[in-house]
Amino acid sequence: MPGDSTLLSVFPKRLKQARLRSGLTQEQLGIQAGIDEFSASARVNQYEKGKHAPSLLTSQRLARALLVPTSFLYEEDDLLASLLAIAGRLTKEKKRLLIASADALAKE
Structure with missing residues (x-):
């Protein structure tokens, strides 16, 4: 299980990656994401620089605005993060197909 410092260091990278x-x-x-328009730019900049960490609720709102699962913002592994980002854009039915395919691959 990653430590708090690892989660806090990956969040800025993932946030900027998804925003770009x-x-x-x-x-x-x-x-x-619901941040006041007068401080929105500065706050997102601070999150991307790792100077401040958003609350869980703010993280969820940022993820929703970026169309990625919240878990993407905290995932250390680049490949798994990519998979999360892709899965987040799929319909429920396509997510089921992805799970079935991944399960079949894991059994090989």
Whole structure:
């Protein structure tokens, strides 16, 4: 189980990665996540720099605005993070297919 310091160090990287992929500015992301428009850019910048850690509720709101699962923002493993990001964009039925395929691969 990763320690708190590991989780806090991966969060800034994943947040910025997802934000850049989404094409949102720091301000746009902050506003979409419900942060006051006058401090949105500065707060997201602080999260991306690792100077401050958001609350769980804020993390969930950021993830929702970025269309990724909250778990993506905390995942250490790059490959698993990519899988989480992809899975987060799938419909329920396609998620079931992905799980079945992954289960079959794991049994090989």
